[in-house]
Amino acid sequence: MIDFVSVAILLLSANSLLLPLLQIPKQRNPRLPGYVLAGVLAAVVVLIGLSTEYPGTIAWFGTLLSEDILGAVFAMVTVGITLAVTVASFDWQKGPNAPVYYSLLSFTALGMLLLSYSSDLLMLFVSWELMSLPTYVLAGFDKKLRSNEAAVKYAVIGAMSSAIILYAISLAYGLTGSTQISAVVQGFYQLLATQSSSSVLASLAILLFIAGFGFKMSIVPFHMWIPDAYEGAPTTVSALLAAATKKAGFVAAIRVVLAITTVYVLTKSPLFTTADVLAALALLTMTVGNISALTQKSMTRLLAYSSIAQAGYILIGFVAYANSPGSTAATIGMTGAVLHVINHAILTGVAFLAAALVLMQLRRADLGAYNGLGRRMPITALTLSIALLALAGVPPLSGFWSKLLLFLSVANGPFLWLAVAGILNSALSLGYYGWVVKRMYFDDPESPEKVPEPFWFVLVFAVMVGLIIGIGLFPQQAINFASGAVPNIAG
């Protein structure tokens, strides 16, 4: 039996290392490195889809990686988004630096793939860094003031979050004597059952984990770098940051924070419950994200705040799980959270790529450039409208179903207020999403001439819109797919 995931890891590693060597003198085809990466990523997605033996182990990695459905879902989503970004970059990056650009994308994809399957804190940390370091460089890839500013802010904050995670891991190791996640969970359980004084350190470790992962997951109050980094970075890279690396933050949080949370509820820690902390963060994240997005003048900045708000919705599922692991509400909540991660990756990814195309063709990112876009770039405008409406949760598009599951999961229980807040926030978000749609279809353009829409962008848009409408019309299949990942959470 061939182990498909190890083949995928090997392929992606080789590709990342060899791609920069592809600088042939007098290059015939400036897009060649992009084509190579797109082919490899497509192969990796297929290989992940082919492996059906769960739970399995991945050769050469021992207990560092474990092959389960949770990992497979997140690996497919993150690598798939990287593939979309790669295809959309064909027209964006084709200069002499293109091999380096695609190699960095490849390293990021490898980091996210390994992170999704990590079952050991050592592997988790190494793949976290493998994912983060290339994105610091990618954020500063344009030799412009803004791109560099984005890179400085992102890199310093990112390094800080890595340091916080490392400290939290060191505490967890000190308390339990192991870095294997399941052993850490077991160790925490024994520690808290005996109610020793170490439970303060254990709580500190959990808070540090939430903070460290929170920087990547763009949770308020750890979000301050997000708008600047997403606006300043090349917009295709913003799509990668918002749609892919952020999701990798979520899988890390699911694997570590939620696993440890299981123990907390069982032992009734007197200090705080993780559900309370997560609920407060969810409310803050939704509200701050949506209210800040209302007043934005730049499309990329608006999408950045919208992406922050969406992270708040996903946290609702975490709250339902942390409140009572193993209950039906927890299952519904985590199914909703995983489905919303998938939806949000597709929706934010396609919205940022549409913004990238507008920026590339019109050289403008302010909302004024979107006036009358429905007549100038009909395909882009239609795609962007569908993505924005789905982000707002308009039925029958994909975003509606995952939000429904998330709000249902907390409707019975002490966190009902969170569901109410979520619904109010969705209504609020329609304010700015609808505003952009109105600009594109009802306002007069500044100049009437048509703008060309390159083939590769249109291809990505078509596939993504197909997925958005497909998930919206056939939610049962998508929900089944997402719920397959839920039993893997307890660790």
Added chain:
Amino acid sequence: MNSLADFVMVSAMLFGIGVYGLITKRNALRLLFAVELMINAANLNFVAFEQYLPPAPGAQAALGQTFVLFSIALAAAEAAVILAIIVVAYRLHQDVDVSELKTMEG
């Protein structure tokens, strides 16, 4: 004074100094130093725990030291990337003060 508590105390102080530096300093290089302090605080924790605590049943031998080796290598890679970004920032601004970086607002 060679107990585990001493090491953990020193490590917590290092981490605190790092956080303080990140909050108060505005020079990009100082921010990098602060992050390095935080990473080294965690490294100190790992070695101290390895030295003083019994390993969990089934855990690998010298796990703490192994982790530190990985983390030192990663910290070096991180420093290299961030320094490169700061060099570009210096070329663009003739300065590495992060409070000068405010072309984007809102």
